[in-house]
Amino acid sequence: MSLINRDTDYAIKALCFMAKQNKEKLKVSDLTRALKIPYPFLRKILQALHKHGFLAASKGKGGGFILARSPRRIFLNDLILVFQGPLKLNNCFLNKKICPDVNSCLLRRKISDIEKRLKSELSLLTLDSLMINQERR
Amino acid sequence: MSLINRDTDYAIKALCFMAKQNKEKLKVSDLTRALKIPYPFLRKILQALHKHGFLAASKGKGGGFILARSPRRIFLNDLILVFQGPLKLNNCFLNKKICPDVNSCLLRRKISDIEKRLKSELSLLTLDSLMINQERR
DNA sequence: TTTAAATGATACCATATTAGTATCATTTGT
DNA sequence: ACAAATGATACTAATATGGTATCATTTAAA
Ligand code: FES
Ligand code: FES
Numbered sequence: 001m002s003l004i005n006r007d008t009d010y011a012i013k014a015l016c017f018m019a020k021q022n023k024e025k026l027k028v029s030d031l032t033r034a035l036k037i038p039y040p041f042l043r044k045i046l047q048a049l050h051k052h053g054f055l056a057a058s059k060g061k062g063g064g065f066i067l068a069r070s071p072r073r074i075f076l077n078d079l080i081l082v083f084q085g086p087l088k089l090n091n092c093f094l095n096k097k098i099c100p101d102v103n104s105c106l107l108r109r110k111i112s113d114i115e116k117r118l119k120s121e122l123s124l125l126t127l128d129s130l131m132i133n134q135e136r137r
Numbered sequence: 138m139s140l141i142n143r144d145t146d147y148a149i150k151a152l153c154f155m156a157k158q159n160k161e162k163l164k165v166s167d168l169t170r171a172l173k174i175p176y177p178f179l180r181k182i183l184q185a186l187h188k189h190g191f192l193a194a195s196k197g198k199g200g201g202f203i204l205a206r207s208p209r210r211i212f213l214n215d216l217i218l219v220f221q222g223p224l225k226l227n228n229c230f231l232n233k234k235i236c237p238d239v240n241s242c243l244l245r246r247k248i249s250d251i252e253k254r255l256k257s258e259l260s261l262l263t264l265d266s267l268m269i270n271q272e273r274r
Numbered sequence: 275t276t277t278a279a280a281t282g283a284t285a286c287c288a289t290a291t292t293a294g295t296a297t298c299a300t301t302t303g304t
Numbered sequence: 305a306c307a308a309a310t311g312a313t314a315c316t317a318a319t320a321t322g323g324t325a326t327c328a329t330t331t332a333a334a
Contacts, residue, residue, distance in 0.1 A: 001140070001221040006293065027309065041294050047311065060302025061308045084138040110266070114258045121251045129247070143322065164280065178323050184282065197331025198279040 007083035010037050010045050012076075015054065015127055019071045027064035045083075052082050072128035077119050087122075088115060144220035147174050147182050149213075152191065152264050156208045164201035182220075189219050209265035214256050224259075225252060 013035050018026055028046060032039045046065050050057045056068040067074075080087060150172050155163055165183060169176045183202050187194045193205040204211075217224060 001217065001224045003138070003140075003225075005291095029309095038294065040296075043310080044294085050310085057310060058302085059300070059310045061306095062303055063301080063309045065310085080138065087138045088140075110262060114255070114262075117258070118251070118255055121254065125247060125251075142320095166280095175323065177325075180281080181323085187281085194281060195331085196281045196329070198277095199332055200280045200330080202281085 003087075004080065005084055007045055007048075008079050010035075010042060011049060011054075011079050011083060012127075013037070014042065014046060015049070015067070015071075015074060015079075018055075018065070018067050019127055023066065025058065025064040025066045030064075048082060054079075054082075070128070072126050074127040075123045076125040077122035080122065087119060140224075141217065142221055144182055144185075145216050147172075147179060148186060148191075148216050148220060149264075150174070151179065151183060152186070152204070152208075152211060152216075155192075155202070155204050156264055160203065162195065162201040162203045167201075185219060191216075191219075207265070209263050211264040212260045213262040214259035217259065224256060 014031055014037070017031060017034055028039060028043045031037070031046070032042050035042070037045075046055060047057075049055045050065065050068075053068055054074060055065045057063070057065050077087070151168055151174070154168060154171055165176060165180045168174070168183070169179050172179070174182075183192060184194075186192045187202065187205075190205055191211060192202045194200070194202050214224070
């Protein structure tokens with residue numbers, strides 16, 4: 001059971017790589033060489049990142065992608081949101097026979113709390129924090 | 138993106154229902170009536186719960202299942218483990234080109250911490266705590 | 275001692291999600 | 305005009321999930 005799927009993983013790899021190439025515009029083929037991710041798949045992911053405002057794109061010859069935000073404004077939970085939809089545990093474990101009172105359900109509240117904490121922890125992981133990690137090696 | 142799949146969900150429903158029938162042996166058909174879960178599917182799930190020590194089973198005519206542990210010793214994270222495998226975020230976001238030092242990777246440590254906290258929070262949710270919820274309605 | 279009612283084990287099928295590809299349209303520098 | 309890039313989108317393949325079928329084994333009771 002993994003919280004992070006392939007799309008999100010590739011997106012992180014790509015964004016991180018781009019963050020290292022300070023401000024240089026990159027085309028998909030540059031990234032695919034470096035990251036060993038299949039060209040058309042990576043392209044789809046970069047297009048999605050563009051669509052959601054993480055990347056700026058320029059079309060035509062000499063075009064490519066470049067980060068549209070500071071790495072410290074790119075949060076892991078946002079990437080998960082884009083590629084995997086909203087994170088949620090489970091609305092309701094029990095059916096009416098067992099737990100008829102949806103509104104005052106203690107279990108639901110506990111689960112919702114866990115979900116919120118997880119989200120806030122994921123939002124503390126920024127692309128920036130990955131770069132810091134790089135500097136120390 | 139959900140942390141809980143159908144199997145785990147059904148397992149919780151079934152265990153919870155059984156916990157309410159204090160100590161009474163129940164056969165699959167009793168549960169399937171009450172929970173509206175398809176008979177063969179529920180049966181597979183109960184068999185798995187038995188295999189992993191959550192239920193005791195008696196075969197033959199008049200047989201059935203019964204809780205093998207106190208509800209306060211049945212933890213949500215254990216059920217997730219049985220039906221969805223070990224919960225892990227992601228081993229390694231970055232490939233060698235970007236993050237070559239697997240051992241001293243700050244990111245990995247942060248992710249591992251988040252994972253541990255999540256697990257420990259899920260382990261605080263016991264079947265017992267669901268029953269408490271029931272009493273209050 | 276036969277039989278019916280239960281679980282054990284396991285193989286199978288159906289559907290949904292995820293991973294990856296292909297293709298054509300649009301833009302743009304040369 | 306043309307080639308090189310992304311935009312959009314439809315398609316295919318592989319895997320995971322959800323659910324079924326079947327036969328073997330055990331056991332209480334007629
Ligand atoms: S678990 Fe669904 S309302 Fe309590
Ligand atoms: S992310 Fe894999 S070693 Fe750092």
